[in-house]
Amino acid sequence: MGTRKSAQILKKAARLIPGGVNSPVRAFKAVGGGPVFIKKAKGSKIYDVDGNEYIDYIGSWGPMILGHCHPGVSAAIKKAVDRGTSYGAPTELEVILAEETVKAFPTMDMVRFVSSGTEATMSALRLARAYTKRDGIIKFEGCYHGHSDSLLVKAGSGAATLGVPDSPGVVADLAKHTYNASYNDLDSVKAIFEKAKEGIACVIVEGVPGNMGVVIPKDGFLKGLKDMCAKYGALLIMDEVMSGFRLCYGGAQKVFKIDPDITCLGKIIGGGLPVGAFGGKKKIMEMLSPSGPVYQAGTLSGNPLAMTAGIETLKNLQKKGTYEKLFKSTNTLADGLGEIARRRGVPVHTAVAGSMFTVFFSEKPVTNWKDASGANTARFGKYFSRMLKSGIYLAPSQFEAVFMGLAHTKDDIAKTLEAADKAFKGL
């Protein structure tokens, strides 16, 4: 049916909203062409304003693990609306979701809700700096933790040198306190701990990276980070905004048996409404205002509709067989795509973590940003566009993930593999 209406709306949108979008990755810049504007979604499908139907593997970048318009979640939100949309005052709903959250993530004694993953990681950094009375932070090249200034910082000339802003507007004086190590390389972390003149407050790491594409932690890497943090008196912050509830009902820390000092959550915990969270040990969390001196706040933090969506989503995720079903469909699709690529003579490397995966257009395995950035992004762009034309809605970037949901059916997977067989041909 073409995408004429999307193109028309984009023209108007671009006059009013930078790039016509409210989050850059949605603009399709990495793959060319213009974005399709969405009109509605249901289950595993998403529909654009021209009436095209797509099988949706973005799922709002992770939150829609139950599928769009899940009947239980939608009904609960509709009922909640009639009780009011926001009070700016405490509600029992926040306590219910807090209880559920610390039950799912027993490494947390307490949790604070915010409205995005960015807010969660930004606040976690402030808390770690206050708790340790140190300014330095270590992150990993290729990992993304939202757009707060200290985290929009790339490696300087060498891994152990001061960070430099990864975006104009990030103050160099702040960026220099952020150090970038190489993922899966404990020596690069040790070098920073040893060389950084200032003390390191924390190491922040994605539970399983999904923002350079999915990259699997090598055996012992995460444990090594935890041990190194203990040795140097730094906190380990595990950013599970993407991996939490996606790798299992307890995130990467449950899969890899890691005990982080602070965990950040988002996406799924809001069931499609704006929720982020950060939580950790009592002695750290109690430093947060109003119990302690570390200020952090938010008008819509703990919003009753968002809490309702989160509670309902987590309730459904605990149903028997949920993750077995998710993992089965994830592996069926990931293996199928790898098989087709091989048959079509296209070198790919597939990385699967729970119910998310990435097909890297790479001749070799991807273990860090250096490997990932060597992927053939032009070939990915062609693949993406061909799949979109066949009604398959993938993340418009090689450095993102496929998010499987419970609403994806065997028929969806068959149709996706059929489309892939055509897309890989002559790629």
Ligand code: KE4
């Ligand atoms: P938000 O502020 O977008 O809610 O969360 C930031 C964030 C923090 N930590 C991790 C591990 C994340 O993946 C994210 C956000 N993920 C991207 C997808 N790669 C969101 C999509 C977008 O930016 O539009």
